[in-house]
Amino acid sequence: MSTAADTAAPYGAAAATSPAPRKAVTLARIADMHARGEKITMLTAYDATFAAVADAAGVDCLLVGDSLGMVCQGLDSTVGVSLDVMRHYTESVARGLRRVQGTAWLIADLPFGSYQESREQALRSATALMQAGAQMIKLEGGGWTVDTVRFITERGIPVCAHLGLTPQTVHALGGYRVQGRDEATAARLCQDARALQDAGAAMLVLEMVPAKLARAVTAELTRCATIGIGAGSGTAGQVLVLHDMLGIHLGKPARFVRNFMAGAESIEHALRTFVHTVKDGSFPEDAVHAW
Numbered sequence: 001m002s003t004a005a006d007t008a009a010p011y012g013a014a015a016a017t018s019p020a021p022r023k024a025v026t027l028a029r030i031a032d033m034h035a036r037g038e039k040i041t042m043l044t045a046y047d048a049t050f051a052a053v054a055d056a057a058g059v060d061c062l063l064v065g066d067s068l069g070m071v072c073q074g075l076d077s078t079v080g081v082s083l084d085v086m087r088h089y090t091e092s093v094a095r096g097l098r099r100v101q102g103t104a105w106l107i108a109d110l111p112f113g114s115y116q117e118s119r120e121q122a123l124r125s126a127t128a129l130m131q132a133g134a135q136m137i138k139l140e141g142g143g144w145t146v147d148t149v150r151f152i153t154e155r156g157i158p159v160c161a162h163l164g165l166t167p168q169t170v171h172a173l174g175g176y177r178v179q180g181r182d183e184a185t186a187a188r189l190c191q192d193a194r195a196l197q198d199a200g201a202a203m204l205v206l207e208m209v210p211a212k213l214a215r216a217v218t219a220e221l222t223r224c225a226t227i228g229i230g231a232g233s234g235t236a237g238q239v240l241v242l243h244d245m246l247g248i249h250l251g252k253p254a255r256f257v258r259n260f261m262a263g264a265e266s267i268e269h270a271l272r273t274f275v276h277t278v279k280d281g282s283f284p285e286d287a288v289h290a291w
C-alpha cells in the first residue's frame with residue numbers, strides 16, 4: 001500500500017545524481033529543441049512505474065506504442081492491438097506520470113483498424129487516446145494519411161506520423177524489412193514526409209530506412225522533427241522500444257538495438273545513458289545502420 005510520502009517522491013533516492021527538475025516538455029519545447037539541433041529522446045512506455053522511471057531519467061518523450069501488443073501481450077505483430085487496449089495502457093502511463101508530476105511528452109499510437117476507415121473514425125479514435133491522457137497521437141502510413149493528419153491537427157490534436165517500416169502493414173510489406181532502399185521508394189518517402197509536414201504533423205518516426213535517406217528527409221523538414229529507429233544518426237531524435245534497450249526480448253533483437261543495461265547499475269541509469277548518448281550523438285552509430 002502506498003503512502004503520501006512515497007506518492008510524493010518514489011524516485012527521490014535518485015535525486016543526488018539527478019539534474020535540476022526540468023520544465024514540462026511541450027510541443028513548443030520540442031520545436032525549440034529541433035530548431036537548436038538538440039537531439040530529442042523517446043522511449044516506449046507501457047506502464048505507470050516504467051513511465052515514472054523514464055521521466056526521472058530525463059527522457060523527453062514517452063510513446064505508448066502499439067508494440068505493446070508484442071512486448072506485453074505476446075502477439076506476433078501489432079495488428080491485433082485494439083483501441084480499448086491502447087486506451088487502457090495510455091491511462092496507466094498517464095497516471096504514472098501524474099503520480100510523479102512527470103514532465104515527459106506523452107504520445108500514444110492509433111492502433112490498426114482505428115483510423116483507416118475515414119478521417120472521422122481517426123478523429124474519434126484520437127480523441128479517445130487524448131482523453132486517456134495522451135498529448136499527441138501517432139499513426140502509420142504515407143500519402144493516404146495526409147488528409148487525416150490535416151483533419152486531426154486542425155481540430156487541435158498534435159500528430160506524429162510514421163514512415164518507412166510501418167509494422168501495422170507488416171503483412172503487405174512481406175516482413176520487417178528495410179524500406180526506401182531503391183530510388184523510387186526513397187523519392188516517395190521524401191514526398192510523403194513533405195506532405196505530412198504540410199498537413200501539420202509535428203513529428204515523424206522514420207523506422208528502418210537507410211541512414212542517408214533519413215538524413216536527407218531530416219534536412220528537408222523544418223517544422224516536423226524526425227525521430228529515427230534503425231535509421232542512423234542523422235535524424236532529429238531517436239526512439240527505441242524500452243524492453244529492447246533493456247536487453248529483454250521474446251525473440252532476437254534488431255541489429256540497431258543497443259543493450260543499455262550492459263554495465264548499468266540500475267534501469268534508471270540505463271535510461272539516463274540512453275538520453276546522454278542520444279543527446280551527445282554517440283548513439284546510434286551509423287556503421288551499425290549501414291543498410
Ligand code: KIV
Nearest residue numbers: 044065066067205239
Ligand atoms: O509501437 C512502437 O513501439 C513504435 C516505435 C517502434 C516507434 O511505433
